[in-house]
Amino acid sequence: MLEQLLDIMALETLAEDRFRGRNMHPRGFRIYGGQVLAQAVCAAQKTVDEDRVVHSQHAYFLRPGDCAEPVVYEVERARDGGSFTSRRVVALQKGRPILVSSMSFQRPEEGYEYQPDLPAVTPPEELPTERQRAIEDGTLDEDFMITTGEDLDVRMVHPIDWRNPQQADGELCNWMKTTGPVADDPALHLSLLTYMSDTMVLDAGLIQHGRSWMEGGLQIASLDHAIWFHAPCRADEWLLHTADLERNSGGRTLVRGRFFTREGVHVATVMQQGLMRTR
Template sequence: MLQQLLDILTLEPSGDDGFVGEIMHPKGFRVYGGQVLAQALEAAQSTVDIDRAVHSQHAYFLREGKTDRPIHYQVERARDGGSFNSRRVVASQDDRTILVSSMSFQRPDDSFDFQESVPEVPAPEDLPSERERAKTDGIFDEDFMITTGEDIDVRMVHPIQWANPEQRRGQLFNWMKTTGPMPDDPALHRNVLAYFSDTMLLDAGLIQHGRSYWDRGLQIASLDHAIWFHADCRTDEWLLHSADLERNSGGRTLVSGRFYSREGVHVATVMQQGLMRKR
């Protein structure tokens, strides 16, 4: 449910610059990385003046998160400058670090503006949602609903048959938004964008070889992640997400992504490296 997503993005203060976050999918086999990214961003944002918006987040996933216990976030105030604020966040469970993330915040600046044009793809209204496809194909998993839940609506321009994928170019286009309206707080929409950003990236590396995350003969996991925020957006309105494979090598895949608003504004860029190797 969308309210559940909004609830887990509301952290409980715990000591000096410490916060506690609950789990979005407590019956899942592991914590979804996008949740940890979004909660870490919320923890850092809570220590920065409201007029400073995040412009970059870099993170390393160090351990798999457990779904039966909350996550603790400790914020380090690395620097507070005239234009920029830097924060480092450590996410842990049982004193074991699962993620470290560095973030930079900036006061508004409109010095220059340029972007490439948005790709031309079918409209989201003409495409089935991943939730609909999962139910139709009989592969709906109620315990770990990342792209098939009731909180976000994901629609693939060129759907992957997850159980029997065909080999094709490592490029994907997907529409994403929340399933209902959200408050107007721009910081909340940036948190949700961070939540979105961990989806449909490694899949571009896998489909290049005709494989999917369903393949039990592979080890697949996010290793490191970066997102650059270029402009504010609403995550309760359609965003086009592109994912382009850069390189597969050394048991890893590197994929770049972009988010565009329905009006064609390039609002964020993502890079992710993931583990992708044979067991």
């Protein structure tokens, strides 16, 4: 439910610069990485002046998260400068770090403008939702619904049957937004974009070889994740997410993602490296 997603973004304050977050899928097999990334942004934002907006996050996933345990976020105030603010956030479970993240915030400024064009793709109204496809295919996992839940509306431009994937170029596109309206809080919308940014990225590396995350013989996990925010956006309005494979090598995959508004504004860029190897 969208209310649950918004609820997990509202972190509990434990002490100065120390916060606790609940989990979106408490019965899942591991915590969805996008949740920890987004909650880390929320934690850092609580220690930053309201006029400063996050413009980049760089994170490393260190351990799988336990869905049955809350996550504690400790914020280090690395620097408060005239234009930029830097924060380091460690996400902990049972006293052990599961993610470390560095973030930078900036006062809004005017500057030179350039961006790539919005790709010409099928509009979302002409595409099925991933939840609809999962229900029809009988593959809906009630305990770990990320792209198939009732909080996000996700529609792939070229849907993939992950039970029988066919080899294709490592280029994926999907439309995404929340399933309902979200309050007018720019920081919350950027946190929700961060939550979305961990979806379907590593899939571009898999489909290049016609492989699936459902295969028992593959070991797949996010290793590190970076996101740059270029412009404000609304997570409750359609965003086009493109994922393009850069390189597969050394048991790893590297994929670049981009987010565009429906009007064609390029609002964020993502780079993610993941583990992708035979067990």
